[in-house]
Amino acid sequence: MSLIDYLVPFVGALAILIVIHELGHFLVARWCGVKVLRFSLGFGKVLASVRAGRDGTEWSVSAFPLGGYVKMLDEREGPVAEHERARAFNRQTVGKRFAIVAAGPVANLLLAVVLYWGLFSTGSDELRPKIAAPLAASPASVAGLIAGDSIELIDGDPVRSWQELRWRLLTHAIDGNTINLGVRSEGSQALAERTISLGGLSIDESGEDLVKQIGLVPYRPKIPAEIGRVAEGSPAERAGMKPGDLVIAIDERPLTDWGDLVHVVKASAGKPLVFTIERGEKREKLAVTPEAEMVDGQPVARIGVAVKDRPELREAMFVTIRYGILEAFAKAVRQTWETSTLSVSVIGKMLFGDVSWKNLSGPVTIADYAGQSAQLGLAQYLKFLALISISLGVLNLLPIPVLDGGHLLYYTIEIIKGSPIPERFMEIGQQVGMAVLLMLMGFAFYNDINRLISG
Incomplete structure (x- = not known):
């Protein structure tokens, strides 16, 4: 697999998950009457944008792709015209603000339910x-x-x-x-x-x-070592091997099944092997020299044959x-719930030292999984997408300032005490939250590098 085989599935997954997350914020904000100024895929400098919709929302793509944001009208971020103040985010009830912030992670969890629902319904x-x-x-x-x-x-x-x-x-x-x-x-x-x-x-x-x-x-x-297909121009074809041949021994060593054949061939690049085959009622010996091919950057010896189906x-x-529509939906909801609670449990056990921090993965590992799942087919890629969508939803619900969960924590305290949290307290929380987030990112990148080095 080349770099592009990993990069394209990774970027595609990232774009889908970010768009779904931010659409959750956007749609609920609009439903609550809040004016949305910008919908951005990515952070930092805006690379391209277009305005659309009754409010002239700016739909943009920004330079740093690992995330996105929805910028809403807010008096804390700049002056707001008198006639638009009722549409500012900060003027909404705490219930509406809670719903708008929670909508992003919830959208990711709902995406997982939809993906699992489709997979369980179609069957595999x-x-x-x-x-x-x-x-x-x-x-x-x-x-x-x-x-x-x-x-x-x-x-x-x-x-x-x-x-x-x-x-x-x-x-x-x-x-x-x-x-x-x-x-x-x-x-x-x-x-x-x-x-x-x-x-x-x-x-x-x-x-x-x-x-x-x-x-x-x-x-x-045990699968008999019977040849089903011989690749054109391969060492097996040049030696005279044909579909239907049953390999019973290599270098006089009897084979018990197809796995034995694969094991011997893989370890014999460039080394002539004598295959004893049965063709109909005849027994013949064929000299075949396996040739090395590069697979995932590693040389693998092959002779160019496939087993008979x-x-x-x-x-x-x-x-x-395969499940019926209703049963598939119930199973999809359960799978999403169990995966979410397992993620929270693992995070908790990491904090208490019961599970290693080496389980934390960064973008390099995720890109690796994206590429591998895409190579295995659409169903496996969609399962990967559902799993990552759940991880993103759960991560954003953690009560860490800067993340959605941190804001939800503030709103929960506001509901309990009956008044907003002081701005100074929130500023300190943002600084602490950013430090925690950077620490987690550091662990994730460190684990990624370790995996690359250790293989």
Whole structure:
């Protein structure tokens, strides 16, 4: 993947999330009768703008792209004509000001609901929550799980796919010491209960995947090393390999499945290999020399063949997950809520040292995820967009001055005490909030650089 493959999905995601956030502020401000002077995508110097609408709102693109703002008529920022004072933001009731400020983060959360709703309604093919043999001495192995088990419940919550399995494990593991699984073994009609201890496991960006720490490995059926396609001009074609050939050995070493073939070829760039194949009722030997190709900046040896598609094996590995319109909506709301509360919980555990600050990600990591998800297809990119939209909404609701949540905190205090907070108090709060925000950004960039260096 080139830089453009990461940059375009990242910029696209950023533009969508910022526009949705600011549209939330804009639409509720207009609904409350407040005059909007400028709607800006980005901060700093205005690069391009156009005026439109009955109020002549300036729609602009500014130099610094990591954010945006809606500038409203406000007597605290300049003189306001007598006939327009009723439309100034500072003249609105505290309820209206609260609604206008809250509308941005809420718009991001609603976007996530809409995206999840669409994804759950259209459906997708996902790995079954079926496991291979658990890793030796792992919590899963100790709990008695065996190869072929299908995990159908986690603490009473149904599980339909491997992705849902990962999510349920994470949401239950963050606050629990044990997890109860409902497991169905191959050939069994009854669910068995298995309890997994989470003692000693860590939820840490720098550590192992939580599922792997537990010892769970997705089920993979053995796929015969039968050639389905041979690339034109490839080493395999030059050696005489054809679709339908069944590779049974390489350099006299028997193969058990397609994975063995891939493993041997990847480790043999430039090294001649002797393939023993069965073609019909005949057995032949073909000399093939793998050639190295650059993949994600790394050399990978290939011979130019693809495995034969076997629908029956795909059926054993994948399941189509699709929900009805109403069920999909309910699930979308639940997914958004659970992701939001999990984000808040992780932030809280960071503050108390229970979760590493290495989990904090900056724009470089987000761009990396954007590029990778875009390469996996539209559905994965939309899932990424929903997740980042939730993160943006939750971040902005944190009670940190400068962020929307800080203003909401001021308005909440105003509602309780019956009068606005003194300007001096708000100025100090803004300075403290900016310091906290810069500290968080510093941590995020530091983690980004660390990930780039460590790979």
